[in-house]
Amino acid sequence: SQELEQSPQSLIVQEGKNLTINCTSSKTLYGLYWYKQKYGEGLIFLMMLQKGGEEKSHEKITAKLDEKKQQSSLHITASQPSHAGIYLCGADDRNSGGSNYKLTFGKGTLLTVNP
């Protein structure tokens, strides 16, 4: 099955600093999803990447998928306390069969932004 490794596991930054979170797969990524979760709450969809070299941005968050489609990064520019939370990358698990692919998640990166 698809395995995703996220790094770092946790990150503490000062408000205003830039940061990057990485997600590496053992297999080719057919669909890579980034979600954010506040502790004790559900997940909020951020972005989806499908094509090698694809890059998407929303406000101060940019996500990229490398050409080989095995690694994705999430970059936050000028971080704010509102960016704090757990960031999870998820990937379509094409071994699940059928048309409803399961999402396999990385273990998450806990981001703390100090004011």
Added chain:
Amino acid sequence: GAVVSQHPSRVICKSGTSVKIECRSLDFQATTMFWYRQFPKQSLMLMATSNEGSKATYEQGVEKDKFLINHASLTLSTLTVTSAHPEDSSFYICSAKDRRSGANVLTFGAGSRLTVL
């Protein structure tokens, strides 16, 4: 956008009782819903895939008689934790995929925190 409502958000029960958690897609139909479990400071662990009108597909190691899943309609899936024990205490989250969506973007509920005394 798509909204998934999960209820209850918190539940406390006595050991040996059963607890039902509901997951509803409010403005879309979902042929497939997913149930996850999350332990403190850990990622989501997929428990089962809930298919409308058919039996749920359970992940390896998840007891189907312990965690009963019913997906009776295109907008509702329920997870029943039967004969709950303290080790079942956890955060349970559901997600749903809009049947009209080609991509595998899931909408998540806000989660249900179960505490078994």
